[in-house]
Amino acid sequence: MSDAGKRVTRADVAKLAGVSETIVSYVINNNRYVDKDKRLRVEEAVRMLNYRPNNMARALKGKRSNQILFIADHITNEYFSSIVSEMDRYAYDSGYLISLCANRNTPEFISQVISRQYDGIVVSSASFPDKYVEQLAGAGIPVVVFRRRRHQRKIERVALLGTGLYTGARNAVRHLIDRGCRNVIYVDRISVKGHISPPDDLRFSGFVDEMESNDFQVGPESIVCGCRSQEELAEEVRRRLRTGSKVDGIFGRNDMIACIAMTAATQIGFRVPEDVCVIGFDDSSISRFCSPKLSTVSMKKEEIACATVELLNQMIGGKQPKDIDFDTTLIERDSTRR
Amino acid sequence: MSDAGKRVTRADVAKLAGVSETIVSYVINNNRYVDKDKRLRVEEAVRMLNYRPNNMARALKGKRSNQILFIADHITNEYFSSIVSEMDRYAYDSGYLISLCANRNTPEFISQVISRQYDGIVVSSASFPDKYVEQLAGAGIPVVVFRRRRHQRKIERVALLGTGLYTGARNAVRHLIDRGCRNVIYVDRISVKGHISPPDDLRFSGFVDEMESNDFQVGPESIVCGCRSQEELAEEVRRRLRTGSKVDGIFGRNDMIACIAMTAATQIGFRVPEDVCVIGFDDSSISRFCSPKLSTVSMKKEEIACATVELLNQMIGGKQPKDIDFDTTLIERDSTRR
DNA sequence: TTTCAATGTACACTCGTATGTACTATTTAT
DNA sequence: ATAAATAGTACATACGAGTGTACATTGAAA
Numbered sequence: 001m002s003d004a005g006k007r008v009t010r011a012d013v014a015k016l017a018g019v020s021e022t023i024v025s026y027v028i029n030n031n032r033y034v035d036k037d038k039r040l041r042v043e044e045a046v047r048m049l050n051y052r053p054n055n056m057a058r059a060l061k062g063k064r065s066n067q068i069l070f071i072a073d074h075i076t077n078e079y080f081s082s083i084v085s086e087m088d089r090y091a092y093d094s095g096y097l098i099s100l101c102a103n104r105n106t107p108e109f110i111s112q113v114i115s116r117q118y119d120g121i122v123v124s125s126a127s128f129p130d131k132y133v134e135q136l137a138g139a140g141i142p143v144v145v146f147r148r149r150r151h152q153r154k155i156e157r158v159a160l161l162g163t164g165l166y167t168g169a170r171n172a173v174r175h176l177i178d179r180g181c182r183n184v185i186y187v188d189r190i191s192v193k194g195h196i197s198p199p200d201d202l203r204f205s206g207f208v209d210e211m212e213s214n215d216f217q218v219g220p221e222s223i224v225c226g227c228r229s230q231e232e233l234a235e236e237v238r239r240r241l242r243t244g245s246k247v248d249g250i251f252g253r254n255d256m257i258a259c260i261a262m263t264a265a266t267q268i269g270f271r272v273p274e275d276v277c278v279i280g281f282d283d284s285s286i287s288r289f290c291s292p293k294l295s296t297v298s299m300k301k302e303e304i305a306c307a308t309v310e311l312l313n314q315m316i317g318g319k320q321p322k323d324i325d326f327d328t329t330l331i332e333r334d335s336t337r338r
Numbered sequence: 339m340s341d342a343g344k345r346v347t348r349a350d351v352a353k354l355a356g357v358s359e360t361i362v363s364y365v366i367n368n369n370r371y372v373d374k375d376k377r378l379r380v381e382e383a384v385r386m387l388n389y390r391p392n393n394m395a396r397a398l399k400g401k402r403s404n405q406i407l408f409i410a411d412h413i414t415n416e417y418f419s420s421i422v423s424e425m426d427r428y429a430y431d432s433g434y435l436i437s438l439c440a441n442r443n444t445p446e447f448i449s450q451v452i453s454r455q456y457d458g459i460v461v462s463s464a465s466f467p468d469k470y471v472e473q474l475a476g477a478g479i480p481v482v483v484f485r486r487r488r489h490q491r492k493i494e495r496v497a498l499l500g501t502g503l504y505t506g507a508r509n510a511v512r513h514l515i516d517r518g519c520r521n522v523i524y525v526d527r528i529s530v531k532g533h534i535s536p537p538d539d540l541r542f543s544g545f546v547d548e549m550e551s552n553d554f555q556v557g558p559e560s561i562v563c564g565c566r567s568q569e570e571l572a573e574e575v576r577r578r579l580r581t582g583s584k585v586d587g588i589f590g591r592n593d594m595i596a597c598i599a600m601t602a603a604t605q606i607g608f609r610v611p612e613d614v615c616v617i618g619f620d621d622s623s624i625s626r627f628c629s630p631k632l633s634t635v636s637m638k639k640e641e642i643a644c645a646t647v648e649l650l651n652q653m654i655g656g657k658q659p660k661d662i663d664f665d666t667t668l669i670e671r672d673s674t675r676r
Numbered sequence: 677t678t679t680c681a682a683t684g685t686a687c688a689c690t691c692g693t694a695t696g697t698a699c700t701a702t703t704t705a706t
Numbered sequence: 707a708t709a710a711a712t713a714g715t716a717c718a719t720a721c722g723a724g725t726g727t728a729c730a731t732t733g734a735a736a
Contacts, residue, residue, distance in 0.1 A: 007477075026724095031724090033684050054722050059394040059691095060692065075423040076416070088439050099436065100426065112390070289594070347692060347693090358716055367694075395693040399694050399695090
């Protein structure tokens with residue numbers, strides 16, 4: 001308790017500067033004629049008192065809340081944290097701070113979000129229902145969605161950002177084929193949740209399309225999915241390698257999956273890259289520290305983050321959303337070098 | 339543009355339920371006698387309209403803003419993102435959302451933060467000045483600081499949380515000594531910023547104390563710091579190994595540093611763990627995927643996150659801050675197994 | 677001199693919510 | 707029967723800021 005520093009308000013500034021509150025407001029927002037002398041006095045008072053307009057009051061009065069919400073499903077991913085980190089950098093310069101939360105799949109969550117008056121929202125979660133995106137956009141909030149699924153319905157007043165999952169996957173698969181692989185398998189994530197879903201994101205689509213456009217068949221034998229644990233995944237990869245299907249290329253949904261698969265392969269005597277090539281996705285730090293070093297696909301995180309903030313900023317300013325697509329960079333390391 | 343969904347306000351609910359706004363308020367906050375019948379009608383109306391009190395207005399009127407700010411210096415660290423992710427889980431259940439930002443070392447940043455009326459703040463940044471912590475606390479905001487430096491001044495109304503850096507480091511060093519190491523070196527981070535600072539965090543303190551309490555000398559030859567790049571770091575480690583100092587143990591400030599050092603060692607023919615033992619810090623994913631697998635120190639991230647939220651919650655409720663210390667778990671993998 | 681534009685100021689209302697206070701109607705105690 | 711306690715309601719104000727509108731002053735143009 002004790003005298004927990006009373007807030008400095010507009011009134012305090014006005015009193016110190018010897019002007020009316022209105023003048024202070026005009027100076028702060030710089031949107032009316034104000035006498036030079038008074039302006040200076042106000043500015044001085046602001047500095048002396050270290051005044052800053054209360055964000056809540058501003059937001060309430062219809063101004064911005066200066067907050068952007070980032071909704072993800074696995075905040076822990078290095079990929080997400082990089083994006084958020086970069087977004088923070090750019091956003092701060094435009095006066096925004098970033099809020100962050102894991103996707104909660106409930107209506108309460110949505111009204112939570114709406115009641116908080118975010119100026120803009122970034123959705124980077126495969127499990128965030130379109131329905132909710134619509135509600136947010138319908139409430140007048142600019143929304144940028146990172147594309148995850150293939151057939152993502154176009155929603156009014158929502159910008160769709162292609163972060164490179166699809167093209168990156170195609171490039172990765174093409175890279176394996178270029179290296180001579182004839183039997184490439186796709187290794188999907190570990191499903192911790194009860195239900196086993198077939199791979200449905202754009203990486204998988206890219207895999208399928210690139211395989212087929214090179215006249216390779218894609219069938220159940222070329223997809224590893226639904227594993228419930230790291231061990232199960234490793235065992236399944238080994239099974240594929242041991243059978244007569246002659247698997248000679250592995251595309252992992254992300255670097256960690258690729259690493260697990262790679263380790264599984266070497267454990268039963270397969271050499272990487274001589275017997276089997278492996279490529280991951282994300283260019284996360286493990287891809288640089290595992291052994292052999294993992295080839296991978298790098299998304300343009302900085303550019304994505306920058307563009308996202310820029311786009312939101314424009315939409316907040318009233319401009320129409322526009323979709324953007326980013327390409328990726330293939331990083332060749334030892335796991336595919338022949 | 340167009341009819342961007344008008345906000346649902348208390349007035350709408352009141353009209354639909356056929357009661358006064360005041361009644362709606364009482365029902366929402368559940369703090370006054372309200373007729374059963376009217377209460378039900380209000381609740382029904384709330385449900386129908388999907389009403390939720392506007393957060394800004396509430397915060398302005400002196401209620402909570404339901405927001406907690408997390409200030410870090412390197413959001414990208416897996417350690418931070420894990421903590422934030424867990425905090426998000428616990429905090430959400432208490433009605434909070436987490437904001438996240440990188441430490442900006444300016445007075446403007448502080449007034450930014452204050453003007454946003456956060457209910458609580460977590461500081462996990464070695465470079466965040468005590469002065470600022472004081473200002474925040476002085477403004478009446480509960481603050482929890484994750485201890486990073488050794489002699490951290492006690493600040494009124496601020497809780498200090500020991501996340502295990504010190505004890506974890508001591509345990510790691512003791513582990514190396516137990517494994518027979520007689521010449522252990524500490525490898526500090528890569529300093530990207532211009533100025534090269536000597537290691538000053540609690541991990542280093544733990545290293546020094548544990549060494550000395552085992553009668554080992556700590557001198558310049560046992561500290562690698564100030565390297566400007568990964569290559570420089572690797573080269574410096576190799577130099578230490580090649581000289582006659584018989585380095586047989588490496589304690590890396592974090593897993594990535596330890597990995598770089600370990601790789602540097604194996605490149606010049608040192609075997610890990612036979613010739614030199616290596617241990618890292620953080621139990622990040624690379625420690626599990628590098629080769630050989632890295633022994634490391636695991637902090638109790640979940641418990642830390644949970645306790646942080648709990649503590650903030652109590653402080654927000656008016657209780658006195660209390661300091662808490664967490665211990666760590668040593669995870670022995672192949673890089674120290676003999 | 678009159679007229680009008682430009683410049684500069686301040687009142688009063690508003691955003692959506694919380695709540696002290698006062699008031700009425702009803703019940704209980706005396 | 708009267709007093710006092712309780713249940714239930716509503717008014718009015720406050721939180722801190724933004725801004726429409728009206729008003730005052732000045733200078734220049736007519």
